[in-house]
Amino acid sequence: MSVVTTSEPVIRPAVPGDLAAVAEINAHYVTHTVATFDETPRTLADWRRWLADLGGHGLPFLVADLAGDVAGYAYAGPWRPKPAYRYTVEDTIYVAPGHVGRRLGTALLGALVTASAEAGMRRMVAVIADSGDDRSAALHRRFGFTEAGRLTRVGFKHGRWIDTLLMQRSLSG
Numbered sequence: 001m002s003v004v005t006t007s008e009p010v011i012r013p014a015v016p017g018d019l020a021a022v023a024e025i026n027a028h029y030v031t032h033t034v035a036t037f038d039e040t041p042r043t044l045a046d047w048r049r050w051l052a053d054l055g056g057h058g059l060p061f062l063v064a065d066l067a068g069d070v071a072g073y074a075y076a077g078p079w080r081p082k083p084a085y086r087y088t089v090e091d092t093i094y095v096a097p098g099h100v101g102r103r104l105g106t107a108l109l110g111a112l113v114t115a116s117a118e119a120g121m122r123r124m125v126a127v128i129a130d131s132g133d134d135r136s137a138a139l140h141r142r143f144g145f146t147e148a149g150r151l152t153r154v155g156f157k158h159g160r161w162i163d164t165l166l167m168q169r170s171l172s173g
């Protein structure tokens with residue numbers, strides 16, 4: 001994970017060779033933040049299974065490639081397993097800590113929205129942990145997500161209770 005680069009990011013589908021970098025980015029946020037409610041980083045085998053599962057559903061898993069380094073990732077996973085939810089996805093988006101604030105999140109979310117619509121999905125939901133940092137909600141708002149509710153004190157991590165903000169947008173129709 002390099003920190004300084006002037007290259008333009010390329011947003012492209014993830015391949016198995018990207019997953020060690022994806023795992024490293026994820027492990028940072030799992031270990032040091034409440035942005036995700038996971039408490040144990042996923043293994044490389046977990047990530048391989050997840051990439052294959054999403055591919056099996058025809059759903060996008062994208063990376064931001066900066067001159068060959070994976071500097072962020074985003075995917076659209078099934079919102080819930082029950083079949084009537086089949087056209088609704090939940091987005092997940094993480095940028096490597098050394099690269100936040102450089103529009104990679106913007107590039108990833110834009111591409112994810114497009115790819116999810118192309119995959120036939122109709123609604124996208126974001127579940128955003130209220131860590132006190134508005135960056136993720138602001139990013140989603142800029143892409144037309146509206147607030148759909150707040151679940152109060154549903155997470156307990158690093159010794160404190162955390163709310164989640166639900167946001168959603170249409171992908172078509």
Ligand SMILES: CC(C)(COP(=O)(O)OP(=O)(O)OC[C@H]1O[C@@H](n2cnc3c(N)ncnc32)[C@H](O)[C@@H]1OP(=O)(O)O)[C@@H](O)C(=O)NCCC(=O)NCCS
Pocket residue numbers: 029035092093094095096099100101102103104105106107126127128129133134135136138139
């Ligand atoms: C949230 C995240 C994906 C955003 O990606 P990013 O590459 O940092 O964001 P971008 O550079 O594309 O966009 C930053 C925008 O937010 C704005 N911003 C920066 N810090 C902000 C803050 N604290 N509050 C509100 N807006 C903020 C910037 O001004 C910029 O807006 P602009 O493009 O209109 O100038 C990234 O910061 C991240 O991975 N954070 C930690 C993990 C996380 O919270 N993931 C989301 C889980 S739902």
